[in-house]
Amino acid sequence: MFHLPTVQFTQEQEQFRLDVRTFLKDELAKGTFTPKCDSWLSGDDPEFSKLIGQKGWIGLTWPKKYGGQERSSIDRYILTEEFLAVGAPVAAHWFADRQTGPLLLRYGTEEQRDHFLPKIVKGECYFGIGLSEPNSGSDLASVSTRAEKVDGGWIVNGQKIWTSNAHLCHYMVTLVRTSPFDGKNKHAGLSQLIVDLHVEGVTVVPIKFLTGEHHYNEVFFDNVFVPDNMVVGEVGNGWIQGLAELAFERSGPERILSTFPLIDELIQELKRQNNLEGLQQASKIVARLWGLRNLSIGVAQLLESGNGDDVSIPAALVKALGTKFEQSIPEITRLIVQTYPTLDAHRKIDRFMAESILHAPGFTIRGGTSEVLYGVVAKGVIAQ
Amino acid sequence: MSEMRDMIVDVVERMLKEKVDKDLVDTVEQGNWAPELWELFKENGMTVVAVSEENGGAGGDIEDLLNIVRLTGKYAAPIPFIETTFANYLLQFTQLQVIEDLATYMLCPNQAFTLENGKLTGDVIQVPWARHTKHLVTLANSTEGAHLVEIDLSQAEIKLGSNLASEPRDTVIFQDATASQVSAVLPPDKVHTIITLNSAFQLALMTGAIDKINDLTIQYTKEREQFGRPIHRFQLVQQHIVNLAGETAIALAAFNNVTEALQMNSQNSEVAYACIRFEEIIQAVTTIAHQVHAAIGTTHEHSLHQFTRRLWSWRDEGASTSYWTQIVATQLLENSGDSLWGYLTSFSASSPLLKVDG
Numbered sequence: 220m221f222h223l224p225t226v227q228f229t230q231e232q233e234q235f236r237l238d239v240r241t242f243l244k245d246e247l248a249k250g251t252f253t254p255k256c257d258s259w260l261s262g263d264d265p266e267f268s269k270l271i272g273q274k275g276w277i278g279l280t281w282p283k284k285y286g287g288q289e290r291s292s293i294d295r296y297i298l299t300e301e302f303l304a305v306g307a308p309v310a311a312h313w314f315a316d317r318q319t320g321p322l323l324l325r326y327g328t329e330e331q332r333d334h335f336l337p338k339i340v341k342g343e344c345y346f347g348i349g350l351s352e353p354n355s356g357s358d359l360a361s362v363s364t365r366a367e368k369v370d371g372g373w374i375v376n377g378q379k380i381w382t383s384n385a386h387l388c389h390y391m392v393t394l395v396r397t398s399p400f401d402g403k404n405k406h407a408g409l410s411q412l413i414v415d416l417h418v419e420g421v422t423v424v425p426i427k428f429l430t431g432e433h434h435y436n437e438v439f440f441d442n443v444f445v446p447d448n449m450v451v452g453e454v455g456n457g458w459i460q461g462l463a464e465l466a467f468e469r470s471g472p473e474r475i476l477s478t479f480p481l482i483d484e485l486i487q488e489l490k491r492q493n494n495l496e497g498l499q500q501a502s503k504i505v506a507r508l509w510g511l512r513n514l515s516i517g518v519a520q521l522l523e524s525g526n527g528d529d530v531s532i533p534a535a536l537v538k539a540l541g542t543k544f545e546q547s548i549p550e551i552t553r554l555i556v557q558t559y560p561t562l563d564a565h566r567k568i569d570r571f572m573a574e575s576i577l578h579a580p581g582f583t584i585r586g587g588t589s590e591v592l593y594g595v596v597a598k599g600v601i602a603q
Numbered sequence: 604m605s606e607m608r609d610m611i612v613d614v615v616e617r618m619l620k621e622k623v624d625k626d627l628v629d630t631v632e633q634g635n636w637a638p639e640l641w642e643l644f645k646e647n648g649m650t651v652v653a654v655s656e657e658n659g660g661a662g663g664d665i666e667d668l669l670n671i672v673r674l675t676g677k678y679a680a681p682i683p684f685i686e687t688t689f690a691n692y693l694l695q696f697t698q699l700q701v702i703e704d705l706a707t708y709m710l711c712p713n714q715a716f717t718l719e720n721g722k723l724t725g726d727v728i729q730v731p732w733a734r735h736t737k738h739l740v741t742l743a744n745s746t747e748g749a750h751l752v753e754i755d756l757s758q759a760e761i762k763l764g765s766n767l768a769s770e771p772r773d774t775v776i777f778q779d780a781t782a783s784q785v786s787a788v789l790p791p792d793k794v795h796t797i798i799t800l801n802s803a804f805q806l807a808l809m810t811g812a813i814d815k816i817n818d819l820t821i822q823y824t825k826e827r828e829q830f831g832r833p834i835h836r837f838q839l840v841q842q843h844i845v846n847l848a849g850e851t852a853i854a855l856a857a858f859n860n861v862t863e864a865l866q867m868n869s870q871n872s873e874v875a876y877a878c879i880r881f882e883e884i885i886q887a888v889t890t891i892a893h894q895v896h897a898a899i900g901t902t903h904e905h906s907l908h909q910f911t912r913r914l915w916s917w918r919d920e921g922a923s924t925s926y927w928t929q930i931v932a933t934q935l936l937e938n939s940g941d942s943l944w945g946y947l948t949s950f951s952a953s954s955p956l957l958k959v960d961g
Binding site: 221222236240301305482486487495501503505506509510511513536539594601 | 825842844845849852857863877879883928931935942948
């Protein structure tokens with residue numbers, strides 16, 4: 220079975236948590252942001268991202284020479300928890316902070332790090348993740364967007380889809396096929412390119428979310444030139460490089476806390492009603508959250524201690540279980556208190572309910588469907 | 604985990620693996636037990652872990668002891684290990700003398716003996732292993748309040764009974780029997796601490812059984828073939844595997860967090876959360892394990908029932924889930940002003956809610 224470490228936060232870490240919390244409380248009081256559920260994907264606010272950047276809270280774990288703070292990934296875990304617990308709008312810089320930075324630190328060139336990381340840290344440079352295509356969803360290895368070698372770079376043709384916030388992003392790390400598909404080795408011949416989303420030949424077309432909101436996009440490439448220095452890592456090594464990102468992507472607090480503002484409001488509502496029976500029912504949600512958080516922090520600690528290779532299976536497990544949990548929250552809540560969910564409701568619980576219900580279907584799909592994750596975990600468990 | 608603890612866990616697991624097989628566990632159902640195994644535990648000093656050295660113990664702390672309890676649950680060891688060690692832990696906790704013989708305990712708050720002039724009267728049901736043990740540690744009410752008492756079971760009338768797993772759960776009847784030791788009056792918060800500790804020991808035992816059920820089930824999906832391939836190759840079976848492994852991983856992590864919290868003296872919330880969550884875990888794990896094992900798992904010949912039946916019994920022994928949901932609900936209500944997040948993240952801070960002597 221998975222033996223995950225426990226984590227006791229240090230005094231400094233507890234203090235850091237309180238500092239972040241106080242900052243967010245003050246900004247909330249000033250009206251800087253409106254809390255919402257699923258804020259890490261749907262709460263985009265470049266001004267807020269810049270504010271976070273000024274605090275030094277983007278790229279927290281990165282080397283100081285690129286503008287980072289060289290803090291531990293447990294510190295980053297705490298920071299992320301505090302953002303999500305209040306529903307702060309952290310979507311704009313999210314992927315650059317969570318994925319692109321670590322990717323460039325692991326596989327990027329010095330030139331790429333010098334160029335991108337300081338801008339990301341300031342909250343001024345946003346990255347999208349270009350993986351899915353119309354015919355490559357869960358079966359990602361079948362991507363067909365292709366890059367052909369030309370003098371000084373690559374010519375990219377094809378299409379990505381479901382790219383969150385591409386309309387706000389400056390760049391996209393794009394998984395492309397740099398050699399023809401080989402049925403015997405599906406994972407070979409893939410590469411990661413940094414594509415500037417504002418150059419000639421790139422077209423970003425919105426796909427409206429079921430609420431009518433604009434979160435994700437189609438991105439078309441028509442003879443887009445990408446210079447050689449925008450290749451990440453090795454040509455042909457894109458699959459392995461991409462897998463390395465996944466443990467970070469899959470096991471963080473955002474796989475548990477997307478609907479936390481609703482849980483909090485449920486408890487506040489029950490407290491206002493002095494409803495001990497309702498609180499008893501809600502205590503089961505709290506216990507489930509505690510159980511998942513233990514797992515998620517355990518994986519974070521494994522990543523911190525450099526055991527990243529053992530961690531992909533438990534990380535997939537955290538995402539599969541965590542997203543199921545956050546998805547269940549509105550359905551449990553509505554049986555404990557009476558609500559009438561609308562997106563423009565005055566009552567906070569009604570608005571959080573609406574956001575949670577409408578966003579919930581995506582939780583178990585984005586970043587790897589639960590079905591794919593179940594397959595990954597089952598095979599990992601059997602192989603142990 | 605400390606190196607010392609790794610070593611203890613390693614030694615105990617090897618002893619249990621070597622000595623405990625299905626037949627030995629079955630002996631409990633015939634009213635017997637495994638004294639040789641007990642002697643082996645004793646020789647290795649495992650029966651007095653977390654008893655201080657001045658009290659004749661082997662030292663070590665509650666985390667060490669809980670990990671041994673977990674292993675006795677994992678192997679369904681037919682010895683009164685949790686009974687004797689927790690009885691002694693309680694005696695030490697209330698500043699009474701620890702005892703050397705086999706002992707047991709009963710702490711159900713709504714069935715306590717009455718204590719008058721050092722004499723105990725009343726009857727208490729579902730006392731584990733009473734027929735095989737010499738001393739009982741239990742709660743008794745005097746006119747002043749609740750006490751922890753230790754009493755010689757030779758003075759008791761014992762009526763045999765058993766739980767769903769056919770483990771001994773006897774009725775103990777005292778009539779003006781002399782208590783050997785009586786603690787000072789225990790204030791309600793101390794009684795609550797004792798109940799919390801009891802639940803922590805119970806969680807350890809159940810974690811072991813959950814872990815074993817997971818092992819048995821995963822192994823079975825590799826060995827059992829149908830339609831020409833091992834059943835773990837079927838996606839619907841894989842779904843069972845993941846749900847089972849997930850609940851097991853949560854149980855193990857919960858147990859580790861509970862034991863660590865006990866060391867830090869802030870155990871209250873963690874034990875409560877774990878007890879509430881284990882309710883769901885046990886339901887899921889036992890259901891999935893039996894479904895995957897199918898018909899063979901429903902036979903007495905197969906060992907699965909030795910663990911599922913124990914879980915179905917153990918979950919009802921000690922404080923109930925509603926006791927814990929009520930505790931959490933009350934804490935949430937009294938935690939006025941603060942957000943849920945503030946409440947959730949404060950318990951890992953160093954605020955000793957309850958003092959435990961390790």
